[in-house]
Amino acid sequence: MFDRNKPYNDLPNLPIDEKFIDKDILKQWGLASRALAELNRNILRIPNPNMLINTIALQEAQSSTAIENIFTTQDELYKAVSDSLKEQEANPSTKEVLRYREALWEGFKKVKESNSINIEVIATIFQTIKKTSQGIRPPQSQVVIKRGESELRSGEIIYTPPRGEGIIEDKLDNLIGFLNEEKTFDPLLKMAIAHYQFEAIQPFTDGNGRTGRIINLLYLVSQNLISHPVLYLSKYIIENKDDYYFALSGVTQRSSWKPWIQYMLKAVLTTSLNTNQIIDDILNQMEATYNYAKPKLKWYSLELNQALFSQPYIKQKIIGEVINVKSRTTLTKYVKQLIQLGILSAKEDGREVFYVNNDLIRILQG
Ligand SMILES: Nc1ncnc2c1ncn2[C@@H]1O[C@H](COP(=O)(O)OP(=O)(O)O)[C@@H](O)[C@H]1O
């Protein structure tokens, strides 16, 4: 019997029984797979994928961190990424969001090396998010999941993960073996199943939600379902957070895998469609902006156009670097022209000025 106040050392190992994968699930799996494949194809249209993906990754980072009740505004975030000095001055929540994005890229690099999710990848993600050298939580550590501050009966324990010597290591070994070796289930289904399992293990003292959500994306990369970790899943999760928590606990309490897997497939479907739309909109807008600016401004370049669409706020200094203009007077004149054409608008913040790409912001906020 499951008791939410006692360590759940009876957490069953994977795989789950195949009987859970019924017709309803297979129907949704088909739709989600197709949408994901379209997204993967769309990524190929992006001229400089890393740049644009970084913009989407920032949104993912913000939402995934917000699921854990760590909030930052778009404004703070965009300022912080507009130059590296600003990043150092950012407030703790903003830093936490930026570290999530860094962890996504660090994990991505590692996955590309080994083509699998292993303990090293998982530890790297966690350590980058939390900026720590800690590893798996020690057996004495009294980690529990509680209801959030804003919720009814806040502070109440909803789940106590397994605890004891060697148990987390064993459960993780089983999970990693399932991810990399099990052949019965399709990778998309395995991602859903494994996400529950990872969260049920809660291998770290904190950051398990975020680490788990990065693993989801990187697992799809390791299985060649997407070439870059661009799927913006956390937006769906934060918009449907109660269901996320409810479905997770349903697996623990009633072995009800079906609603959980359906939740994850719906998340993949919805997110793939949305992310595709974001990519289309950004590419269309990039082209329109370039075609509008180029005949009017001789000095306007493709590189500048890409830079303007890789971060919502940009500093004059960065514009100068991209178009290689050293004279301040010339640069100021050029930036004024961009403002006159409505490509950027100035946003003052104390003694500083940020230049805002409103078209990009509109698209990202979708
Ligand atoms: N009943 C549950 N069973 C298993 N995992 C859960 C349950 N409820 C929530 N979770 C997971 O635990 C995460 C929170 O864990 P935590 O270590 O605080 O992560 P982070 O610091 O990234 O918040 C949630 O985001 C969710 O993924």
Ligand SMILES: [Mg+2]
């Ligand atoms: Mg937390």
